[in-house]
Amino acid sequence: MKSVNKTQIAVLAGAVVLFVLLLFANTTIPKNADTPGMSGHAGKAGGNIATVVESAKSALKIDQKAKIKKLEEALKTSTDKKLAFENFIKQWDTLQQPIVGAYYLEQAAIASPTEANWNDAANHYFKATRFAKETEKAVVYEKAIECFQKTLDLNPKNV
Secondary structure, eight states: OOOOOHHHHHHHHHHHHHHHHHHHTTOSOOTTOOOTTOOOSHHHHHOOHHHHHHHHHHTSOHHHHHHHHHHHHHHHHOSOHHHHHHHHHHHHHHTTOHHHHHHHHHHHHHHSOOHHHHHHHHHHHHHHTTTSOHHHHHHHHHHHHHHHHHHHHHOTTOO
């Protein structure tokens, strides 16, 4: 059997040291870094729902803004608030903005706090999470949970 010379031992030792350094290098997470997908708190992740709604409104085209403004006026002046809210929410869903539709369903539930209204708002928020941007998802999930909780507050047997 051949004997191992000093150069081979030095190269082998260097490889082992390099392997150990690479194994343990940069395995700690900096304290101020956010882990992608793990936002922690809804406010931290993407603001609040009002900023999401305002962002959606500002992204509308001129003709879309005119339709929304007309429906907002109808919502303020209508004697049949339920129908006005339904038309308004349908328009937002047509514009592919289900988060805004869910927001106004929540506003309808606040105006008429029934179990069915809170449940509709919660389900709409939950469905809207599929269409939410990554930065908005935590806010939308938080609102869905909040609305589901209000449903349960009104009827604890609704599980």
